[in-house]
Amino acid sequence: MKIVNVIPHAISVPLQTPFYFSQGWVHARSSLIIEIQTDEGITGYGESLCHGLQSPHVAAAMIEHSLKPLLLGRSPFDVEVLWEEMYNLTRPYGQAGIAVNAISGVDIAIWDVIGRALNKPIHSLIGGAFRTEVTPYATGFYRTAVQSYPMASVDEAHTYLESGFEAFKLKIGFGVDEDIALIAAVRESVGPNVKILADANGAYDLATARKLVGETESLNIYLYEELLSPENLKGYKSLKSHSTPLIAAGEQVFGKMGFQPWLAERALDVIQPDLCSSGGITECKKIAALAQANHTQMIPHVWGSGVGIAASIQFIASLPSTPLSLNPTEPLLEFDQSSHPFRTDLIFDGIEMKNGKVQVPTKPGIGVEVNEEVIEKYKVN
Structure with missing residues (x-):
């Protein structure tokens, strides 16, 4: 089997109601979907993550002009060789950022091809599944110009609880006093047993973050992100x-080389590589091994389209708990609920989520089918 085409599909759709977070306004949801075609008629799909302020055209250009010529005519079963060659090719102008972001989507698409060729889900090809279902937490709480806070966030929290979520992640980073008021209002409204995470998207310096953590200690936040x-570091x-x-933290750290110092320094309780940006299946398995060797939990960051979510579930299924035990702490699934x-x-x-859990798909590859009509409808390149 040989790769005969690599097509980066840049997708972008304007939001009817733009939203904002600590780094700015999001006016469109975008994604880069990578399609890999083979000479045996098997096609695979992957995704390169588009952060809220990221254009999909940048990674598309990286794939079209740098990675695609290297991949044509190659066997998808040489997936690790291809990963290292893509990384080495882009090393002088990459090593992180958009280069690894682009490689990630290509790598996922290659694994999708392998899974479909062998009629196996990806988790079966990378060591098996430690679990058949994952526990999701809802990501949302972005702000709009037409709502009043913190009450809009309190209402949103109850929407997630009514949908069956047992955990959710607040958006913070709007100023310490405002963040404290938000966390306090939500905690008071949902009670003591709901698991609350909070994400500042890198908004603070150390002194400010220390103040925020100290003044919310009694509010029982499970995890603070970025x-x-x-x-x-x-x-x-x-x-x-x-x-x-x-x-x-970790959604903006790339590859095993990027995570190595964070793990060696024990800088984090939890690392959060994004499968669609931090290296794809091939590299994130190595990051997971480094995390396990350094006794550090991994909860992957997930904020992409359904392609990225499906691939991430396959990956999360393959992660051992840290450590294995009778009642282990299992990795969670970030399940984006924003617009x-x-x-x-x-x-x-x-x-879909049922009874507070998301089942691990068992169909070949990433475990879901891709709607090509949606790609064509929203494609912007």
């Missing part, structure tokens, strides 16, 4: 040493 910028290490809630015009339509609604 309180500091992704360059501030020493700051995270200091914050972790003084924090009762778990301290997490997204094509997230579920792209995979024919192939993933």
Whole structure:
């Protein structure tokens, strides 16, 4: 089997109601879906993550002009060889950022091809599944210009609880006093037993983050995500040493080389590589091995379309708990509930939550089918 075409599909749809978070306004939901075609008629799909302010055209250009020529005529079963060659090719102008972001989507598409060729889900090809279902937490709580806070966030929290979620992640980073008021209002409304996470998207310096964590200690936050910028390893290490809630980050760290110092320094309680940006299946399995060797939990970041969510579920299924035990702490699934015009339509609604759990798909490859009509409808390149 040989790869005969690599097509980066840039998709973008304007939001009817733009929303904002600590880094700015999101006016459209975008994604880069990578399609890999083979000479045996088997096609695979992957995704390169588009953060809220990221254009899909950048990674598309990286694939079209750098990665595609290397891949044509190659066997998808040489997936690890291809990963290392793609990384080595882009090393002089990559090593992180958009280069690894693009490689991630290609790698997922290659694994999708392999799974479909062998009629196996990806988790069966990377060691098996430690679990048949995963526990999701709802990501949302982005702000709009037409709502009043914190009450809109309190109402949103109850919407998730009514849908069956037992955990959700607040958006913070709007100023310490406002964040404290938000967390307090939501905690008071939902009671003491709901698991609350909070994500600042790198909005604070160490002193400000320490103040926020200290003044919300009684509110029982389970995990704080990206309180500091992704360059501030020493700051995270200091914050972790003084924090009762778990301290997490990593969606803006790339590959095993990027995560190595974070793990060696014990800078985080939880690392959060994004499968669609931090290296794909091939590299994230290696990051997971490093995390296990350094006794650090992994809860992957997930914010893509249905393609990225499906691939991430396959990956999460393969992660051992840290450590294995009779009643282990299982990795969670970040299950984005924010406004997204094509997230579920792209995979024919192939993933859903029932009774507070998301089943691990057992169909070949990423476990879902991709709706090509949705790609064509929203394609912008």
